[in-house]
Amino acid sequence: MRAIRLHEFGPATNLVLDELPDLAPGPGQVRVAVEASGVHLLDTTLRRGEAGGPIPLPELPTVPGREVAGVVDELGAGVDESWRGERVVAHLGMVPGGYAEQAVTDVGTLIRVPGTLSFAQAVAAVGTGRTALGVVELERPTPDDVVFVPSAAGGVGWLLVQAARHAGATVVAAARGADRTAKVRDLGADLVVDYGLPDWPDRVREHSGGPTLVWDGVGGAVGRAALELLRPGGRFMMFGWSSGEATAVGTADLVGRGITAGWLGQRMRALPGGIPGLAGRSVELAGRGWWRPLVTTYPLADAATAHADLEGRRAPGKVVLTT
Template sequence: MHAIRQHALGDPDVLVLDRLPDLDPGPGEVRIAVEACGVHLLDTTLRRGATDGPMPPQPLPTIPGREVAGVVDRIGPGVEASWHGRRVVAHLGMVPGGYAEQAVTAVGSLFAVPEHVSFPAAVAAVGTGRTALAIVELEPPRPEDVVLVPSAAGGLGWLLVQAAHAVGATVVAAAGGPSRTAVLADLRPRLAVDYSDPRWAERVRSEVGAATVVYDGVGGEVGRSALELLAPGGRLVMFGYSAGTPTRFDSGDVVERALSVGWSLGPRMTALPGGIPGLAGRALDRVAAGGWEPLVSTYPLADAARAHADLEGRRALGKVVLTVPR
């Protein structure tokens, strides 16, 4: 099989296409002929050697990636024969190996993918989708809310806008740069703004007013500006900081604004019904039912380095997915 392997820490060009022996599933496992694999911002930090994230550094060489979708083409001992030939998606968990033509995982981690759902959309559901669903289950938007999503052109923000829109909330969608802001029209927000414009917050305040909910995955100065747009008693929901630093706030902000602050990841996700697998399954069901339409940017498997560079440079739209031609 072909796989993307990382032999050293560093820039995206450390990701190279190698030829490796085919995989064999063990007891209770299946082999997936991969057709789509997810690329996560976490993959880029692990590639550089960062040690402060939720995943430990992997021994080198390693095959990055943890979200895969495709067709089961081999089953291990103890696996029901009915799994053979089925369209599936899986999250590999703590064990990497997704950027490859084959992946092996426990049968219990599989989700069946309906024929009308594309493999890239299924990958987006079990990775980005499960996180988006956790956020809206823990901090749900309400019809009377004004919801501001500063990362609306990203895979996670794209789904959060749809979730807020679905309940009838007033939605302000923001993205960085004209090309990224232009795609937001497809989401039909009340207002789409470019947060690279220094006057973006003034425009939100003048055209929509104060926000009652901010779903903040950007952090930095953008996150701070979004915080200052919150009405007293508003909810700031932080789930990441693609800008490189978290949104700055202190006890004075909390007291003055009667602010509710929540980190919607980690233990709070695992405490939801079904835990992380339950979230993934419900997110896939929502995509299958048409409630969510993920935004996906696809790259051939061999172009993993370019996918990483575009993700880090904020040139990619939505969820980044590597595809394997069959």
């Protein structure tokens, strides 16, 4: 099989296409003929050799990636024959191996992919979708809310805009650049601002009087500006920091303005069904058309370009490798 391997930590160009032996599933496992593999910002951090939060640096050489979708083509001992030929998506968890034409995983990780979804969309739903659903379930919007999504052209933010609209909230969204803001505007957000322009906070404040709920996946200066726009008594939910640093939240913000602030993190595990339950529900919602992921696809052999574009903010939505 063909696979992308990292032999040395460093730049995206260190990702190379190798020929490896075919995989064989063990007891309770299946082999998936991979059609689509998810690329996560965390993958780029690990590729550089930097600590990736709860995921340790891999031993080298390694095949990166933890989200795969495709067709089950081999069964390990004890696996029901009904899985053979099924369209599935799976999150491989702490074990890498997604950037390849084959992946092996426990049968319990599999989620069936509805016929209404492409494999690339399924990959987006299982990874970014579970995060977005966790955000929504922990800080639910109401029709009275003004929801601000600072990273609306990203994989998670794209879904959050749709979820806020379904809730009947007023939706204010931000993205960088004319192309990305145009995409988000097509989703039906009430206001879309370009956070690369200096007047974006003024436009948000003038339009709505400030948000009552912020879903922040950017952090840094943008996240801090969003926090300062929040109305007294508002809610601030952090789920990431694509800028490289988390939004700074102090006691004066919480006590002086009466706001609440939280971090998604391990709180997802306490939701009904935990993280696997969120993934399954996200795929089901995407299959029903309740939300539709935004994906940017690259051939498997172009993984280095996909990493570079993701780091350079040139790839909107979820980045996916296709075989």
